Amino acid sequence: MRALDETRGAVRVEDIYDTDIEDLWDACTRPERLARWIAQVAGEPRVGDTVEAVFTSTWSGPVRVEACDAPTHLLLTMGPETDDETVLEAWLTEGASGTRLVVEERGLPVERLHFYGAGWQVHLEDLARSFVGDAHPEGWSESTPSTAWHARWIALTPTYEEAAVG
Numbered sequence: 001m002r003a004l005d006e007t008r009g010a011v012r013v014e015d016i017y018d019t020d021i022e023d024l025w026d027a028c029t030r031p032e033r034l035a036r037w038i039a040q041v042a043g044e045p046r047v048g049d050t051v052e053a054v055f056t057s058t059w060s061g062p063v064r065v066e067a068c069d070a071p072t073h074l075l076l077t078m079g080p081e082t083d084d085e086t087v088l089e090a091w092l093t094e095g096a097s098g099t100r101l102v103v104e105e106r107g108l109p110v111e112r113l114h115f116y117g118a119g120w121q122v123h124l125e126d127l128a129r130s131f132v133g134d135a136h137p138e139g140w141s142e143s144t145p146s147t148a149w150h151a152r153w154i155a156l157t158p159t160y161e162e163a164a165v166g
Helices: 021-029 110-130 147-162
Strands: 008-017 039-042 050-055 060-069 073-078 086-095 098-109
Touching (some): 021 110, 098 110
Antiparallel strands (some): 008 098, 073 086
C-alpha cells in the first residue's frame, strides 16, 4: 500500500500460481473463468470497450479495457468517468516455479487502502482456488458479497490496517 498524493493511493499484490502463463491469462480475462473467482462480467472484454462487472466484494460498475497485451499485461479503468475512477493493472510473468501475477490498483482513497489491500489478497487467494473449481459456489450479488470472500476479508483487514502506508 502506498500514498500517491494526500487523498489517493495504490495497492499492489502478487502471487505465483502453479500453472502456465496462458492458463493464468485465460483465468484473468475470460468471463467464464472470472466468474469462478472474482467477478461476473457482462460483455466481451476487448480493448476500447466497456463491460459491466459485479465483484465478489459487491463492487459493481463499468470497467473499460485500456490495454490487453496477451498474455502479459492488462490495463483497466474501473468506474470510468466517475468520482470513484481507479486504474487496475496486471502483469503476468512465467518462471521456473510457476506464473507470477502482479495486480496494482491506483486512485483509491488513501484512508481506506487497508480495506482494498485485504480485498485484493482475498481475490488472489480465490484465484488459486479457482484452478480446481469454483471459489464461490454460493454466489454473490451487488448487495451481498460472497460469504467466503467476506469472511476472509474481515479476518485480513486488521493486519492491513496495522501496516504502514508507504
